[in-house]
Amino acid sequence: DTGVSQNPRHKITKRGQNVTFRCDPISEHNRLYWYRQTLGQGPEFLTYFQNEAQLEKSRLLSDRFSAERPKGSFSTLEIQRTEQGDSAMYLCASSYRGQGLLSGANVLTFGAGSRLTVL
Amino acid sequence: DAKTTQPNSMESNEEEPVHLPCNHSTISGTDYIHWYRQLPSQGPEYVIHGLTSNVNNRMASLAIAEDRKSSTLILHRATLRDAAVYYCILRAFNAGNNRKLIWGLGTSLAVNP
Numbered sequence: 001d002t003g004v005s006q007n008p009r010h011k012i013t014k015r016g017q018n019v020t021f022r023c024d025p026i027s028e029h030n031r032l033y034w035y036r037q038t039l040g041q042g043p044e045f046l047t048y049f050q051n052e053a054q055l056e057k058s059r060l061l062s063d064r065f066s067a068e069r070p071k072g073s074f075s076t077l078e079i080q081r082t083e084q085g086d087s088a089m090y091l092c093a094s095s096y097r098g099q100g101l102l103s104g105a106n107v108l109t110f111g112a113g114s115r116l117t118v119l
Numbered sequence: 120d121a122k123t124t125q126p127n128s129m130e131s132n133e134e135e136p137v138h139l140p141c142n143h144s145t146i147s148g149t150d151y152i153h154w155y156r157q158l159p160s161q162g163p164e165y166v167i168h169g170l171t172s173n174v175n176n177r178m179a180s181l182a183i184a185e186d187r188k189s190s191t192l193i194l195h196r197a198t199l200r201d202a203a204v205y206y207c208i209l210r211a212f213n214a215g216n217n218r219k220l221i222w223g224l225g226t227s228l229a230v231n232p
Contacts, residue, residue, distance in 0.1 A: 004162075040224070041224065042206060042222030042223055042224060042225060043163065043222045044222070045220065091162050091163070093162070093163075106210070107153070107165040107168065108155075108163070108165065108220075109165070110162030110163045110164065111162050112160075112161050112162050113161070113162050
């Protein structure tokens with residue numbers, strides 16, 4: 001397994017265009033997360049999936065954002081009608097939901113991120 | 120959700136030990152202490168975690184205060200590749216998932232050759 005893969009690594013788009021990012025998690029991980037990170041800040045939670053179910057979305061995720069995880073494998077994050085404020089690094093992470101004492105060790109494995117620049 | 124406080128930046132010399140502090144005075148009894156680091160232009164990387172006892176792994180050591188209100192990440196011999204932002208995060212044992220992890224600004228570690 002090569003870890004969490006994200007594509008594309010960089011995307012430059014014009015305001016108003018739609019963009020889609022893809023994340024391929026570690027195959028045995030049943031949880032997948034999307035985070036956003038702007039320069040000089042820590043990652044901010046956007047949404048997460050357990051298998052194919054999207055269990056929570058942050059209030060940061062406006063109606064222009066949609067995420068899917070069909071069949072509980074890869075995930076896509078789409079941003080419609082991009083705005084300059086959407087410029088950020090979009091990080092995907094996956095984890096395995098442990099049981100009992102292992103649940104505290106539910107560590108995240110991150111991808112390298114997809115950097116979005118909206119002109 | 121309990122938060123952590125870390126110095127904004129620290130500096131070290133190559134091959135010397137580095138002690139990165141983290142204060143978490145509002146930690147609850149079921150919160151795990153996790154450390155991640157983020158190298159430039161990469162996603163965060165898990166470093167170590169602990170609950171009450173000190174922990175060691177191939178990357179680092181984690182020293183947890185007896186009252187658990189602070190912890191210290193120890194890099195025994197800093198290398199240039201250890202230059203990164205280090206995040207100290209609390210994760211509730213019964214959180215069930217990581218959605219409530221609060222990532223602060225972390226500590227930016229510079230390593231001098």
